[in-house]
Amino acid sequence: MIHSMTGYASGQGAAEGYRWSWELRSVNGRGLDLRLRAPDWIDGLEAALRAHLTKAVTRGNVTLSLRVQRETGETAVRLNTALVDQLLAAMQDVEARAKATGVTLTPPTSADIVGLRGVLDSGSESDDTSALKAALMAEFAPLVDDFNAMRASEGAALRHVLARQLHEVAELVGKASALLDTRQADIDAQFRRNMARILQDTENLDEGRVAQELAVLAVKTDITEEIDRLRAHVAAALELLETGGAVGRKLDFLMQEFNREANTLCSKAQMSALTELGLALKVVVDQMREQVQNVE
Known part of the structure; x- marks a missing residue:
């Protein structure tokens, strides 16, 4: 819970x-x-x-x-006689010092003294x-x-909302995974067209350099790791919801990871359908982050 x-x-x-x-x-x-x-x-x-x-x-x-x-x-009001005695003694000293310096003070009234803090009390503070x-x-x-x-009731509602959003993320990731073969075929075809233009205009082509560029392209366009990590994050978040307890901080960290993978997916997409899925994923992740802010 x-x-x-x-x-x-x-x-x-x-x-x-x-x-x-x-x-x-x-x-x-x-x-x-x-x-x-x-x-x-x-x-x-x-x-x-x-x-x-x-x-x-x-x-x-x-x-x-x-x-x-x-x-x-x-309520029983009592006079704090000890404090009154201290105040009267202090007043005598003040009057004596004032007279010595030629200053005339207005004599205080009993109401002035009673109005001072602590002189009267209701007995609350001294009772057991x-x-x-x-x-x-x-x-x-x-x-x-x-x-x-x-x-707990609010938490149950949050759990229901977050579980639904996590399953929505899983569906989007599944759709992105299904596009990988088609996307790779489009990337390969585009690369061949580009290489054909290069071969037409370039003599003494360095085959080693071509192989290197192919390797770099494969790394830059590969999103299988992002998809695998997104699936792992979904599983981890669902497990936290099932385990319960004070999991808010862990869920908040996972939301940051979800957002990171969604951003990478969009940046590597090179395919309009995959870009749309990445943007939809970011929307769901933002919605989850708002909900997670209320989880203990």
């Missing part, structure tokens, strides 16, 4: 006096890029979420968003969050399962 790098899952839950909502999504990427937005006041939660995702996903740009709030009516973390992780596992189920 292959997986798509595109997936989505969401959910909501409540426990331990809190309620939360999840959103997990991914798109294609060159490697694995995890971006997590989770409350940092829950001890060890982000590390646990990251570890779980790393085992579940191999490749893609994955974004997880988790919002946690206390249930209504359970181990039970909440356990509840969240217990719910996260089925969320990831739903996420992977969607990726």
Whole structure:
């Protein structure tokens, strides 16, 4: 089974006096890029979420968003007296230094002090969050399962499309192979006509040079290796689809090889029907490359 790098899952839950909502999504990427937005006041939660995702996903740009709030009516606002004492002492030092330099400061109000970050808190950060973390992780596992189920469903669709395109490539390669005998006969006839013109206009023809040119021509026009490699690539790609797993990078490499052989086939064609097959092959390969970009 292959997986798509595109997936989505969401959910909501409540426990331990809190309620939360999840959103997990991914798109294609060159490697694995995890971006997590989770409350940092829950001890060890982000590390646990990251570890779980790393085992579940191999490749893609994955974004997880988790919002946690206390249930209504359970918030208890507390004054951080230790921080207030530090702030008051610091304010005395500032006022003393300002007076020494002749600077007059406006006295701060209690509202100014309370408004400073950390002076008031709801108690969330100082609570024992181990039970909440356990509840969240217990719910996260089925969320990831739903996420992977969607990726697997998308992967099955990708597998079907790629298998069909690979069989289309195989058909085009078969048609190209069937043209080889006719093509070789046309090339031989053209070569004889050219040689006849040369023999009419040239005396003391070097037979060794003629043999050398024949050998060079045979190498330049031979496309059997390209056809053999294309067939091998089709077999390798079908095997990867059958094996499954994280095969996206291997398939992407094969697409480059497919494109290379198709370009060589077109450049060596010397026959309109073979050129048309080569161009059709390039179109199918381009379509496959687009699909492969989404395979994990």
